Amino acid sequence: MAGRSARNRWGGYEQPECIESDIYIMPLVKTIGPYEFRFYSRGEANEPPHIHVRRGRLEAKFWLTPVVRLAHAGRYRAHELSDIARLVETHRQEFLEAWHEYFE
Numbered sequence: 001m002a003g004r005s006a007r008n009r010w011g012g013y014e015q016p017e018c019i020e021s022d023i024y025i026m027p028l029v030k031t032i033g034p035y036e037f038r039f040y041s042r043g044e045a046n047e048p049p050h051i052h053v054r055r056g057r058l059e060a061k062f063w064l065t066p067v068v069r070l071a072h073a074g075r076y077r078a079h080e081l082s083d084i085a086r087l088v089e090t091h092r093q094e095f096l097e098a099w100h101e102y103f104e
């Protein structure tokens with residue numbers, strides 16, 4: 001709305017970069033190297049905090065609480081999943097803050 005300041009990083013006119021489809025929107029939280037860290041905007045608030053990690057057509061899902069753990073490996077190879085898990089662990093707090101800002 002015009003004249004209204006944004007409540008958080010997702011509010012107002014400062015919308016995150018999104019991938020849109022007929023079913024969902026995936027706000028971009030962070031990009032590190034070839035990886036995009038996103039979450040789905042529909043239906044995800046009913047699940048515990050987590051992050052989807054995309055590289056091209058590959059996608060994995062990591063739970064963020066109570067600790068970082070793999071929820072879905074997609075078609076990533078094991079050694080790459082280990083690297084991604086370290087990135088998720090390093091940026092866990094940032095992902096949790098983005099999750100709570102977006103869904104609350």
